[in-house]
Amino acid sequence: MNKKILLILSFYFIAIVFASCSKKEFDEYYGRPENLEEPVYQILREKGNFSMLLQTIDKAGYADILGKSGYWTMFAPNDEAFNAFLQEKGFSSIDDIDSTLAGQIVKYGLIYNAFRTERLPDYQSSGGWVENAAFKRRTAYYDGFKTQNIDGQERVVIGSNRNNTDGTNYYVSGDNNNKYITYFADEFLNARGYGAYDYNFFYPNNTLSPLNIMQAQAIDTNIVAENGIIHETDKVLLPPKNLDDYISQTSQYSLFYQLLGDNLVTYVRNEEASNSYYNFTGNTDDVYIKVYDQALPFSPTNENFLKEMDNDGQANGYTIFAPENAVFQEFINEVLLKNYPSLDQLPKYIYEDLYNAHMWPNSVWPSRFQATVNGLEEEPRFDFDSEIIDAQQLSNGFFYGTNKVQPSNYFYSVYTSPYLDPAYTLMTRLLNDPDGYRNLISNINRRWTLFMMSDEVLRNLGYDYNIDRSEWVYESPENGNIVTGNIAKQRALRILYNHIVLTPNDELDNLSGSGIIRTGDNELPGEYIKYDNNTVYAAGNEVLGNVVNITGSETQNNGIVYFTDNLLEFSEEAPGLDLKRLAEEPNSGYDYFFRYLENSQFYNPDGSTISIVTLGSRYTFIIPDNDAIQQAVDDGVLPATDTGAPNFSPSEFEGQEQVANFIRFHIIADRIISDDGKVTGQYSTLLKDELGNATFLDFETSPGSLTVTDENERVANFIPSASNNLADRSLIHLIDNYLSFTE
Incomplete structure (x- = not known):
């Protein structure tokens, strides 16, 4: 016989002998341990009070699954629960439950993975267990097509x-979009501060126990099976x-x-x-x-x-x-x-x-x-x-x-008025822009006044939105110049902000009188506008010689809305021109200061511009009146002229730097200050000291009062009848004293 074949047969014989001799040992090692619990299906059968659940499992086709493999948590309604369910549904017996309904009952009661009651309240996060953070688990049930x-x-x-x-x-x-089942465990509720009120809000006819699964109570828990954990319940649950x-x-x-x-x-x-x-x-x-x-x-x-x-x-x-x-x-x-x-x-x-x-x-x-x-x-x-x-x-x-x-x-704020009106789509688009103010004026906890800007008015004054190009467009009514994109949008947004006023005390509910008020809010202050006998106007309206008429109003939950026939426009002329006009008015009190200004090193008479003032930036001009200017000359703070301060001609005085510093010290940078009490404190002027540091003035304001103090404790009060003059993002005030800075 071939040696190779003989060798194979020898090994085969030895294997048979070994197998027959060690079968007992083999079974003891690899066989099912005697103390291992039966699978879920068999445990339910052994318990004796789940006969109807077992029939339902059979109809659902889950007997094999629950009788062999897997790793489940099962919320298992007992026979008493099924009897109540059959009566509730009008069924005569368990036979009336078809395979579809059986599948719903069984699969919705099955949770993936086995959880004892002490683990049910814990959340299985990707970073590990989070204790007492869970109140739901994914089930085996899903709706499908x-x-x-x-x-x-x-x-x-x-x-x-x-x-x-x-x-x-x-x-x-x-x-498969599996459904979740909700449960209420004491540990979760206590940790989160919830209680019986939360449970009974959904299930008013049920009693909260240490573990409720929706409207069911767990009455026997942590029943161990080979392939999972069983929690006996007193109600049959259907997937919601x-x-x-x-x-x-x-x-x-x-x-x-x-x-x-x-x-x-x-x-x-x-x-x-x-x-x-x-x-x-x-x-x-x-x-x-x-x-x-x-x-x-x-x-x-x-x-x-x-x-x-x-x-x-x-x-x-x-x-x-x-x-x-x-x-x-x-x-x-x-x-x-x-x-x-x-x-x-x-x-x-x-x-x-x-x-x-x-x-x-x-x-x-x-x-x-x-x-x-x-x-x-x-x-x-x-x-x-x-x-x-x-x-x-x-x-x-x-x-x-x-x-x-x-x-x-x-839907209940001043924002609602343009938002839900097709005549105000451009205004709504501006408000809804990421750079807009939708969230500001829709804040129901703050009081606002909103002046409306209709599509018709905006378009008549050159503003529009190009849908095809997704950009704003502005065409000047005066010269026909066109700007588009962000420049046009920022221009429109500046106009819009003139129409938004924080009014915590309903300050603009009655416009029959007259006054001045700042637009915007305290966090993002706007420009100032004025009102007089049911008309309103901004600096640009003064330049253009028009006003905005109020044509109607409506009240929202957080303020009042006014319908108008025009826009509150910003000024595009230099503040120097505003100062010039004020100086030209009879007995205005501004003319002495202006004469020094127009003969200073940074005044351009061609456009009445001031080189140290940037168009579109915020300023407050505090201008000493004629008597104060004369006193500054007498005190040597301003240079005198050959003919005296009131009558000098261009270039008749020496000390240009002295004049320049005086002017700088009377212009507040990056702040618009009025007598409304909104701004009080120390603010920098345009003057820098010899080291290049800012200089400051102290302001105290309250309704009807504005007082300025310099570092020498020199005090000046604003003159109400000649102050609060509107300019490009600025106010111009007349004060009764001059202010000085000492190096």
Whole structure:
């Protein structure tokens, strides 16, 4: 016999002998340990009070899965729970539960991975366990494909399983969008400051226990099986709808959903989803993804929360507040359609803001609702005890039905007046620009006055927006010169800011008198405007010789809005020209100072410009009156002339640097100061000392009073009747003394 064959047979014989001799030892080593628990299915059978659950598992086709493999947590309703469920549904026996309903019961009660009660409150973050931060777990249940009528056509639809934050990543193939189950564990509630109020807000007829799974109580926990953990419950749970399904299928909110679906939902054919549908059903129909607008904070179809980390849905969810039809219709009639003829005329951004105002990208708990903000960064503005008419814990978030519309800043502030009026689209575009002031004037906690700028007025005065080129355009009505892009936009924004006034005490509610007021707010001060007998005007209006007439008004929650026939325009002439005109007025008190100015080293008579003053920058001119100038001459602070200060001619005096320093010391840089009490303190002049450091004057202001003090304790008061003169981003005051600086 061949030696090789003989060798093989010898080894074969030895193996048989070894196997027969060591079978006992082999089984002892590799066999199933005697103390190992049975799988979930067998444990349920051994317990004896899960007979109906076992029949349901059989119908769902999960007997093999739960009887062998996996690693599960199962919330297992006992027979008593099933009896109550059958009675509630009107079923005569367990036989009335079909395979579809059985699948819902079984798969929604199954959580991936095995969790004892001490782990259920902990969040499985990518960085490790976060204790007492979780109140949900992903289940084995998901909805899958649905057939819906979309625009009159039957379509196979599946919901997006991601939030559409970038317009493209709204669906990930292979993710079944599994539903989450919500539970209430003592450890989580105590750690987060929640309690029975939060639970009973959703389940008013149930009692909070150490562990509640939705409306069920866990009555026997941590039952160990080979392939998981079982928690016995006293109720049969069905998978709840997600937020999208609930609002789309609940007639009480049909109007809220209709506007949402008509304006912020699209259906996009998806190749991967179509292939999956074909592999699953053999059907070749196209599958469409239900996609929510990317301007919204989340997609109500998405069961995965943010998915920034795989399990972040364990620790948070979404919230929607939806007004019932009657109050929503009232809001439509009184607010949305106050100036628009129909809903289809509303710009898309209005719908985006409206639904952002009702959507929270986080879980809004009833007892801690004020700590959360919506898609517009506003807190919920509801009385939870009287204005919430429906509270639901859904698979991907909380739902609150309301008997009022969220009083959002954008719909109940002075911003609302241009925002919801098609006659003011250019003004709204400016306000909505990233460099605009939408958030400023829509702040419901501050009082504002807003002067309106209609499209007609803006266009008549040269301002427009080129849609095709996405840029602002300005054409001068005086000379026809055209500027475009950022230059035109910044010009329009400066005009706009003249029309926004912070009025914490409703200072402009009555314009029948006269006065002066600063535009903008305290953080971003604007220019000054004046009002007189229901007209208003800015520095540019004085130059152009016109005023702005008030043609109407309306009151919003945070202030008053005035409709006008003109723009509050800024001045484009040099302040030197304003000073010249003031000096030319009879007995103005400005002429002595101006004579020194026009003969100084930095005055250009051709354009009445002052070289040390930049057009468009902020200044306050504090001009000593004639008597003060004469005193400065007498004191040697200003050089005298051959003929005396009041009558000198150009170049009749010596000491140009002395004059230049005097002028610089009476101009405040980068600050507009009036007698309104808004600005008090030490502010720098245009004069630098011999080391190049700024020099300062002290200002004390209050309504009707402005006092200036120099370092020598010399005090000057402004003369009200000759002060508060408007100029380019400046005010010009007449004071009763001169101020001096000592090197």
